[in-house]
Amino acid sequence: MKKFFAIIFSTLLFFNTQANAAVDADKAENFVKSVTQTGIEELINTDVSAAEKKERFTKLFNKDLDLDTIGKNVLGRYWKTATPQQRKEFIDVYRKLNIQTWSERFDDFKGKHFEFIGTEKSNSADQIFVVTQVPMEEGKPASVKWRVKDANGDLRIVDIIIENVSLTLTARSEYTSYIQKSPNGIDGLIKDLKAKLK
Amino acid sequence: MKMNWKKFLTLTTILTVLFAAPVYAEDDDSSVLESYNRAMFNFNSAADYYVIKPAAKGYRAITTEFIRERVHNFFGNLKEPASMINHTLQGNIVDSGKSLGRFAINSTLGLLGTFDVAGGWGLKNNATGFDKTLAAWCVPDGPFIVLPILGPSTPRATVGLAADTTADPLYWAGYYAHFGNDLEKYSFYYGLSALGFVSLREEKIEFIDKLTENSVDVYSTIKSAYIQNRLKIGSCASKDTQTADASYDFDFEDDE
Numbered sequence: 001m002k003k004f005f006a007i008i009f010s011t012l013l014f015f016n017t018q019a020n021a022a023v024d025a026d027k028a029e030n031f032v033k034s035v036t037q038t039g040i041e042e043l044i045n046t047d048v049s050a051a052e053k054k055e056r057f058t059k060l061f062n063k064d065l066d067l068d069t070i071g072k073n074v075l076g077r078y079w080k081t082a083t084p085q086q087r088k089e090f091i092d093v094y095r096k097l098n099i100q101t102w103s104e105r106f107d108d109f110k111g112k113h114f115e116f117i118g119t120e121k122s123n124s125a126d127q128i129f130v131v132t133q134v135p136m137e138e139g140k141p142a143s144v145k146w147r148v149k150d151a152n153g154d155l156r157i158v159d160i161i162i163e164n165v166s167l168t169l170t171a172r173s174e175y176t177s178y179i180q181k182s183p184n185g186i187d188g189l190i191k192d193l194k195a196k197l198k
Numbered sequence: 199m200k201m202n203w204k205k206f207l208t209l210t211t212i213l214t215v216l217f218a219a220p221v222y223a224e225d226d227d228s229s230v231l232e233s234y235n236r237a238m239f240n241f242n243s244a245a246d247y248y249v250i251k252p253a254a255k256g257y258r259a260i261t262t263e264f265i266r267e268r269v270h271n272f273f274g275n276l277k278e279p280a281s282m283i284n285h286t287l288q289g290n291i292v293d294s295g296k297s298l299g300r301f302a303i304n305s306t307l308g309l310l311g312t313f314d315v316a317g318g319w320g321l322k323n324n325a326t327g328f329d330k331t332l333a334a335w336c337v338p339d340g341p342f343i344v345l346p347i348l349g350p351s352t353p354r355a356t357v358g359l360a361a362d363t364t365a366d367p368l369y370w371a372g373y374y375a376h377f378g379n380d381l382e383k384y385s386f387y388y389g390l391s392a393l394g395f396v397s398l399r400e401e402k403i404e405f406i407d408k409l410t411e412n413s414v415d416v417y418s419t420i421k422s423a424y425i426q427n428r429l430k431i432g433s434c435a436s437k438d439t440q441t442a443d444a445s446y447d448f449d450f451e452d453d454e
Contacts (some may be wrong), residue, residue, distance in 0.1 A: 099411050108269075138274075138314070138323045163347030164430035165423045178415045192414050 023128040066156035254399040275311025280365035310434040329358025333433040
């Protein structure tokens with residue numbers, strides 16, 4: 001009888017985790033829709049000052065992007081050997097550098113919009129790709145995929161893939177290659193990234 | 199510089215055999231290729247800093263956006279014959295017809311291609327090249343290589359570029375137009391090609407500036423982005439020679 005309950009229990013547990021594991025496609029798509037809509041309304045199609053835009057973008061960025069996951073993915077194998085202090089400092093500088101980079105490129109997106117194509121499954125059970133495209137003046141539309149992570153119902157973006165180029169993967173190549181060559185390892189990387197902040 | 203078909207075929211065969219045939223190591227880091235690539239990348243960066251980027255900025259200073267768009271369209275139009283041939287080689291007859299239509303309309307009504315009249319009529323630009331044809335024929339891409347001046351490439355992309363050049367009307371004009379002497383002929387061909395190159399560079403000034411400014415290892419950034427972007431082409435080649443983790447959907451969590 002004990003065994004029987006054990007089986008029932010583990011079966012329930014198994015199905016339960018399975019159900020939790022799959023990310024709700026509609027929910028993820030609606031999440032990205034709202035992020036892009038807010039972004040376009042508050043940052044692109046508006047006449048506020050550059051400083052105000054940067055402030056709004058910082059808010060949006062911190063709210064909707066999961067920087068802890070992104071930082072971990074970007075550092076790759078070096079994440080495991082990094083001290084808590086190094087992790088914190090890296091995520092902080094990476095966040096600032098990204099905000100700086102993107103804040104200067106809002107004008108590139110003027111007059112453009114996202115078309116939502118659907119979703120694609122991810123190899124990671126708690127993640128899903130929301131597939132969008134941006135029509136261009138000439139040639140085929142640019143493909144933009146949003147990797148969305150569901151942490152117990154809380155959706156956050158963990159990667160953006162533009163024309164098949166993943167921001168996380170590209171940053172990871174850059175930073176791991178740098179750390180390999182640098183005599184000061186992760187500390188050297190953090191120091192050099194900080195120097196790039198204005 | 200006269201290159202006949204026989205020579206061209208020999209060259210492509212050699213390139214293909216040299217680069218595309220053997221199966222490559224998954225990762226070329228710390229290999230001879232990597233150090234060659236980095237050296238060539240540094241050379242290109244210097245050439246860009248001292249010559250190409252200043253030329254692009256000069257070009258921007260002496261032209262208006264209207265003019266630059268005409269120049270951009272002119273060079274885009276010259277790629278249509280290559281697109282037409284390659285769509286056919288890939289078995290896309292309808293697309294091939296579209297490229298032919300675009301070339302015919304834009305070269306005449308579009309004033310030598312400077313205006314995209316056909317695009318306005320619904321014949322949208324749908325460029326392709328011999329590189330994509332080779333991909334469709336299951337030719338593997340080969341490793342990442344940095345070409346002198348031309349920059350990031352792969353053996354298949356290089357062969358594709360060389361082949362497409364032979365379908366460029368400028369290339370043929372260089373042969374058959376009546377020039378007083380060789381100097382005039384070469385000035386015509388290389389002069390126009392250089393303008394096309396500078397025009398491309400001009401469009402990327404801000405993008406490359408930003409990339410260089412915020413990267414601690416520009417070479418690695420560009421290499422990674424280039425390889426990922428190439429995977430978009432897709433190929434039926436049995437052995438994918440690019441690094442396995444170039445696919446953006448590998449599980450980050452499990453990575454050791």
